[in-house]
Amino acid sequence: xxxxxxxxxxxxxxxxxxxxxxxxxxxxxxxxxxxxxxxxxxxxxxxxxxxxxxxxxxxxxxxxxxxxxxxxxxxxxxxxxxxxxxxxxxxxxxxxxxxxxxxxxxxxxxxxxxxxxxxxxxxxxxxxxxxxxxxxxxxxxxxxxxxxxxxxxxxxxxxxxxxxxxxxxxxxxxxxxxxxxxxxxxxxxxxxxxxxxxxxxxxxxxxxxxxxxxxxxxxxxxxxxxxxxxxxxxxxx
Amino acid sequence: xxxxxxxxxxxxxxxxxxxxxxxxxxxxxxxxxxxxxxxxxxxxxxxxxxxxxxxxxxxxxxxxxxxxxxxxxxxxxxxxxxxxxxxxxxxxxxxxxxxxxxxxxxxxxxxxx
Numbered sequence: 633x634x635x636x637x638x639x640x641x642x643x644x645x646x647x648x649x650x651x652x653x654x655x656x657x658x659x660x661x662x663x664x665x666x667x668x669x670x671x672x673x674x675x676x677x678x679x680x681x682x683x684x685x686x687x688x689x690x691x692x693x694x695x696x697x698x699x700x701x702x703x704x705x706x707x708x709x710x711x712x713x714x715x716x717x718x719x720x721x722x723x724x725x726x727x728x729x730x731x732x733x734x735x736x737x738x739x740x741x742x743x744x745x746x747x748x749x750x751x752x753x754x755x756x757x758x759x760x761x762x763x764x765x766x767x768x769x770x771x772x773x774x775x776x777x778x779x780x781x782x783x784x785x786x787x788x789x790x791x792x793x794x795x796x797x798x799x800x801x802x803x804x805x806x807x808x809x810x811x812x813x814x815x816x817x818x819x820x821x822x823x824x825x826x827x828x829x830x831x832x833x834x835x836x837x838x839x840x841x842x843x844x845x846x847x848x849x850x851x852x853x854x855x856x857x858x859x860x861x862x863x864x865x866x867x868x869x
Numbered sequence: 870x871x872x873x874x875x876x877x878x879x880x881x882x883x884x885x886x887x888x889x890x891x892x893x894x895x896x897x898x899x900x901x902x903x904x905x906x907x908x909x910x911x912x913x914x915x916x917x918x919x920x921x922x923x924x925x926x927x928x929x930x931x932x933x934x935x936x937x938x939x940x941x942x943x944x945x946x947x948x949x950x951x952x953x954x955x956x957x958x959x960x961x962x963x964x965x966x967x968x969x970x971x972x973x974x975x976x977x978x979x980x981x982x
Binding site for chain 1: 961962965968969971972973975976977978979
């Protein structure tokens with residue numbers, strides 16, 4: 633596993649945002665894993681009723697609690713708004729609470745961001761090279777969705793919905809997610825396009841455990857995502 | 870005059886009173902009221918002389934006045950549904966921002982740094 637000292641000042645400017653809804657059983661371990669490398673974690677408890685917030689706090693994360701359940705997009709926005717007010721925050725990351733992402737991938741992505749030629753680094757299950765464990769049907773749908781979106785194509789992205797992202801101060805300041813539900817991943821990419829964030833992709837792997845599969849969104853939810861995205865422009869601002 | 874005509878006119882007038890009593894905030898509300906008064910006038914006219922709607926329908930290439938009214942109703946309903954949906958989305962966004970402000974004010978920090 634990773635052997636990086638927490639007191640290492642290298643990652644003191646990094647804030648990891650973890651949106652969580654009813655993840656009490658796993659959130660503690662996930663945060664402990666992340667904090668083994670990154671000292672600053674903010675967990676947004678999206679109105680859970682199972683003690684997710686307390687578990688996160690015990691694991692050493694900052695906790696921001698939505699008074700009502702708002703959705704993952706809203707939770708990410710809240711987490712980023714919290715993190716960007718922290719003194720010294722320069723690098724921001726989003727990380728899923730269900731334990732499907734690997735901290736090692738986060739390290740790679742931050743190293744990529746630090747080369748300085750990108751504002752936003754998104755994780756991709758399909759960026760090539762990595763032996764991916766994504767189930768075949770899910771892979772087909774996600775890849776097709778990524779190809780259908782003209783924005784994805786123009787940014788050269790291959791994965792439509794990946795919760796692992798790393799970005800700099802500029803993106804954090806300009807971020808304004810208005811789709812509260814699962815459509816936020818597309819909105820993130822739409823914002824990258826509109827605001828001309830330099831976006832690159834890094835190959836990551838996803839651990840499809842029984843737990844994360846049960847928590848993950850059903851493919852049918854893709855229909856909702858398409859509608860949310862189409863309506864976004866007309867309903868905001 | 871038929872009983873149905875009396876009932877329809879009465880209900881339209883009650884709706885009109887309700888609308889005019891509500892204190893709107895902006896100028897857009899005033900236009901809604903003007904539009905509604907016009908609608909009431911047209912409505913009462915159509916109730917008293919139902920055959921005239923058939924004349925208008927014929928101008929537009931529709932056989933019966935009832936059919937014309939049905940088409941207008943469908944379109945109006947679609948517009949209402951859409952504008953209600955938009956309004957809900959708008960309110961949802963405000964509600965999200967309000968909840969976020971509350972959440973950020975009550976953020977908890979862990980004991981150690």
